[in-house]
Amino acid sequence: MEESNKSNTVALPERSKHEREAVEQRSNVAILEKAQKKAKTPKPTPVKKEKIPNVPAAPIDPESMFKEGFLKSVYNEKSSAKVITRFPPEPNGFLHIGHSKAIAINFGFARYHNGVCYLRFDDTNPEAEEEKYFTAIEEMIQWLGFTPYKVTYSSDNFDRLYELAEALINKDGAYVCHCTDTEIKLQKGGEKGAAGPRYACPHRDRPPEQSLTEFRAMRDGKYKPREAFLRMKQDLTDGNPQMWDLAAYRVLEKEHHRTGDKWRIYPTYDFTHCLCDSFEDISHSLCTTEFQLSRVSYEWLCDAVEVYKPMQREYGRLNLTGTVLSKRKLLKLVEDHHVRGWDDPRLYTLIGLRRRGVPPGAILSFVNELGVSTALTNIQIVRFEQSVRRYLEQTVPRLMLLLDPIPVMIDNLPGNYVEDIELPFSPKDPSFGTHVVPFTKTVYIDRSDFREVDSKDFFRLAPGKSVGLLKVPFPVKATSFEKDESSGLVTAVHADYEKPEDGTTAFKKPKTYIQWVGSSAAHSSPTKAEVRIFNPLFKSENPDTAEGGYLNDLNPNSEEIYPNAMIETGLKEIRKRAPWPEEEGEKDIKKGEAGWET
Secondary structure, X not given: OOOOOOOOOOOOOOOOHHHHHHHHHHHHHHHHHHHHHHOOOOOOOOOOOOOOOOOOOOOOOOOHHHHOHHHHHHHHHOOOOOOEEEEOOXXXXXXXXXXXXXXXXXXXXXXXXXXXXXXXXXXXXXXOOOHHHHHHHHHHHHHOOOOOOOEEEHHHHHXXXXXXXXXXXXXXXXEEEOOOHHHHHHHOOOOOOOOOOOOOOOOOOOOHHHHHHHHHHHHOOOOOOOOOEEEEOOOOOOOOXXXXXXXXXXXXXXXXXXXXXXXXXEEOHHHHHHXXXXXXXXXXXXXXXXXXXXXXXHHHHHHHOOOOOOEEEEEOOEEEEOXXXXXXXXXXXXXXXXXXXXXXXXXXXHHHHHHHOOOHHHHHHHHHHHOOOOOOEEEEHHHHHHHXXXXXXXXXXXXXXXXXEEEEEEOOOOOOOEEEEEEEXXXXXXXXXXXEEEEEOEEEEEHHHEOOOOOOOOOOEOOOOEEEEOOOOOOEEEEEEEEOOOOOOEEEEEEEEOOOOOOOOOOOOOOOEEOOEEOEHHHOEOEEEEEEEEOOOEOOOOHHHOOOOHHHHEOOOOEEEEEEEEEOOHHHHHHHHOOOOOOHHHOOOOOOOOOOOO
């Protein structure tokens, strides 16, 4: 059956004149709209961007926090001829990132104003103090680049503090109390947050002579711990709880690391701190805002015993979210072996940060970036790490490192092929210098830089695809690969070096350049290493709010270990030239004697 070449047609009735005019009008509108769509708005002539030179960014003024803001106003309030400050840690734990702000402020404020800063150990609680903490604290201060004017101890003043306590009793400014902890809380209105009536201790109005006798009995061993306290007679009507007859002395049956068994009574922080500040002629007593309410009792006691009264001012504490900084909680992590020790790089202790490789200057730069005010500074870990990276970008060299290396055999190169490739230690700062690494027939790349099956969004090495090796003149193109069938992992990649055969240097530039390490026994390349990648120790931003407590919030993947990593040969020169950078407390380390963390 033949198919008809004629198309089926249907005759349409002829349009009226009115319809023909309407169609024509619609056609004209359509043509006009189409023309408007096609008409392109002329593009402005593009402004040629000026090429930005590849130089490191200018560092932030390291003294900016003393030139402006809170600390400037503190100095203007009392512009002493000689600025004297102090950093007064309790020697009952290792310093953490929060302490770095206090160190930078107290030592830095004094240095900026050509003054001096004491390191004073507040060693008034022998039950919690250990020699290792004294040593570590002083070491960390030196590491951050500060040298104390003098290292002193609150215990240096135990005799003088005792004399002032007796003098205060004789002035009817203190009394011996025998109340229990529960009774004292009730006198202050009840448990924390309660608003019950306040009332005086029944021993408050005993004659000074009787309190003096009882105080000496405390000293001579008549009372056990918590059976008697010396309390200051302050102002129970004051709305400030730091004026509600604070304890000045308590009984502790523990030998002191410096005074031995001489004392059975020890002064409290509230009694000791302001008086030691006075003894050392501190001009600016700078502390965190948690002591803001204590300023009233600080000044009250100095006036009560008629000694010089320093000026106390308070700044906001530095706190990192996503971790814990409490000494008690850090100790639990260490004792329960959740971490390897106080210097575990996952902790934000200063010795942990040092071991991780964070330079002291990076910590001081971070504190300086944040500035100083009276507000509590809650900073995410990621922001701290970003600040450290910016600092490292400007101050330390770069090397090529492969976490999980696989070999790439370049089949069209001879077996003894070696080409010296010059690499800069810094892509932005030529002053870092350069070094030479060997490019050979076999090189290693990171496993993550190769895919068995290519895709449009993957720009690194894959079968039939070219990629650049950092600073190598020409690309390599993958031709095949080998696999371990049992594990399914790629064990080797075969490739060709795409060097033009006609001797020209023209070639198609690859979209991506990747890290690599050459294999050359003559150059002792590669250098093999175990690499540890540290992730946050906790899973949430606030571990304390986790159900079951912070220990239930531990991240099981906080440490990733790569036992077969490889580093290029520049590591040898980096080690010889360490520390990087030569700043702060690491600037005096002799070349060749620096630890790996530098």
